[in-house]
Amino acid sequence: MNNSRPNTSAQWIELISKNELPAITSTALMLDRFSNDDKSSLPKLSQAILHDQGLSSCLLKVANSSQRMGVNKVSTVSRATVVLGIHAVKNICLTAKLVEGLLNNDELSLNVFNHLTQLMANSFYAGLLAKMMLPGHDEGTQEEVYLAAMLYRIGESAFWSVGGKAAENLLNCTHLPSEEFELRCLEHIGTSFNELSVGLANKWNLGELLLKSLDNPQSRTIEMKTIYYADKLSAYIANPTCTMSEFEELLEDIAQLMGINVKQLKLRITQTRVQALKLLKSYGASLLIERIKDLPKSNEFNQTKLISASLEINKDKLLIDTFSVLTQAAMQGHDLNELLQVSLVKGTKIFGFERCSFFMLANHEKQIKCRFSYNGEAKKENLEKVINLALSENIFTQVIQSDRALLINEPYDLQWHKYMTQEVIHFINKGVICCIPVKIGEKIIGVICGQLFSDGLIIEQQDFNQFCTLLEHLNMCLTMVSRK
Numbered sequence: 224m225n226n227s228r229p230n231t232s233a234q235w236i237e238l239i240s241k242n243e244l245p246a247i248t249s250t251a252l253m254l255d256r257f258s259n260d261d262k263s264s265l266p267k268l269s270q271a272i273l274h275d276q277g278l279s280s281c282l283l284k285v286a287n288s289s290q291r292m293g294v295n296k297v298s299t300v301s302r303a304t305v306v307l308g309i310h311a312v313k314n315i316c317l318t319a320k321l322v323e324g325l326l327n328n329d330e331l332s333l334n335v336f337n338h339l340t341q342l343m344a345n346s347f348y349a350g351l352l353a354k355m356m357l358p359g360h361d362e363g364t365q366e367e368v369y370l371a372a373m374l375y376r377i378g379e380s381a382f383w384s385v386g387g388k389a390a391e392n393l394l395n396c397t398h399l400p401s402e403e404f405e406l407r408c409l410e411h412i413g414t415s416f417n418e419l420s421v422g423l424a425n426k427w428n429l430g431e432l433l434l435k436s437l438d439n440p441q442s443r444t445i446e447m448k449t450i451y452y453a454d455k456l457s458a459y460i461a462n463p464t465c466t467m468s469e470f471e472e473l474l475e476d477i478a479q480l481m482g483i484n485v486k487q488l489k490l491r492i493t494q495t496r497v498q499a500l501k502l503l504k505s506y507g508a509s510l511l512i513e514r515i516k517d518l519p520k521s522n523e524f525n526q527t528k529l530i531s532a533s534l535e536i537n538k539d540k541l542l543i544d545t546f547s548v549l550t551q552a553a554m555q556g557h558d559l560n561e562l563l564q565v566s567l568v569k570g571t572k573i574f575g576f577e578r579c580s581f582f583m584l585a586n587h588e589k590q591i592k593c594r595f596s597y598n599g600e601a602k603k604e605n606l607e608k609v610i611n612l613a614l615s616e617n618i619f620t621q622v623i624q625s626d627r628a629l630l631i632n633e634p635y636d637l638q639w640h641k642y643m644t645q646e647v648i649h650f651i652n653k654g655v656i657c658c659i660p661v662k663i664g665e666k667i668i669g670v671i672c673g674q675l676f677s678d679g680l681i682i683e684q685q686d687f688n689q690f691c692t693l694l695e696h697l698n699m700c701l702t703m704v705s706r707k
Contacts, residue, residue, distance in 0.1 A: 582672065656682075
């Protein structure tokens with residue numbers, strides 16, 4: 224890796240694709256030339272694989288390790304492609320190159336290497352678990368789900384493989400909660416692992432399902448659920464940081480998805496682990512085998528989580544950390560959108576908002592349109608909401624015209640009556656809201672809203688004041704970036 228450290232998603236993707244992992248790039252592009260639905264692609268794909276001795280050997284080993292009734296020993300690549308099918312062959316080739324490429328950096332420190340190997344084992348196991356969860360689906364769908372689950376963390380894996388000093392620094396932050404860790408990623412490497420995964424998935428054409436799972440994780444289709452469950456299950460098995468009840472709830476959800484009971488599910492997980500160990504040997508990845516663990520026992524689960532969950536969040540420290548992240552991002556010239564999204568994520572984390580959204584002025588300032596929105600778990604959600612400003616007065620026109628933040632804990636109180644249009648009432652949805660102007664210099668560009676929907680909850684005055692302070696700092700950073 225060269226001495227100039229990348230600090231944007233595009234720069235990291237360029238480094239990963241061209242400078243550090245060219246074998247994966249060339250293999251991904253080669254496989255993309257062959258159609259999944261065209262049987263005439265099989266002979267051409269076989270010929271392409273024959274030029275790579277490592278891929279040929281791996282493919283034959285996997286074909287012969289597969290438990291297929293009535294299939295004799297496979298001795299040629301062309302026969303292997305017929306036995307396995309084009310979907311499986313492409314997945315095998317890409318998996319083999321990923322394993323080889325990601326672990327081929329001799330300069331990795333021991334700690335980074337151990338972290339990477341565990342992550343790769345989790346991802347490989349997640350792919351097989353996802354495939355296991357869809358027993359009634361056709362092979363094409365199963366292989367597509369396998370690939371999406373296996374590559375769900377490809378950006379993260381690639382970073383640990385090539386990140387150098389930045390990876391060693393960031394490794395010290397992996398113990399932090401996910402939202403905190405994402406902020407550290409922005410601070411240390413200028414992007415998030417999710418953005419890296421999306422970028423690599425696009426550049427390597429890794430499949431529409433993977434892109435959908437990364438761009439729209441809230442989707443409730445069965446394929447998306449399967450990818451989410453498989454990723455979570457493999458991580459919990461490797462490191463039971465959850466409580467036993469949380470793990471059992473996850474198993475219940477998966478069993479319900481599959482239409483079986485938990486006892487049957489545990490048996491299938493055990494069988495999938497046996498398959499994973501056998502396949503890893505075929506891939507020449509024996510060092511990952513010890514990372515694929517049995518289902519955790521009761522004494523392995525996190526017993527301290529219930530205690531720590533009841534501890535009050537140190538808001539002052541989190542605020543100071545957020546100020547620091549925003550300042551660093553602004554000084555490094557990060558995109559305005561990144562600063563906005565960091566602030567929204569922290570709004571949900573620090574103040575417990577159940578939704579935190581940025582509405583941007585649009586249509587010659589006659590409307591505000593939702594640009595970003597995060598739910599109570601600090602996960603991005605697709606909120607397609609437009610509110611008119613020209614037709615009548617409402618709480619948003621008040622915020623924008625007065626350049627003043629509003630806290631509304633009693634939206635049906637008489638003082639707010641004339642500002643509660645049907646659009647606003649529908650948006651508040653029987654909850655409470657605070658609205659704060661977002662500015663570049665003296666020009667208002669939109670409004671950030673923090674919301675609570677649960678019965679009986681209000682936004683405390685202290686939280687509102689601190690949120691206003693955070694967004695004042697955001698406005699300063701947005702102004703700094705816009706002037707660069």
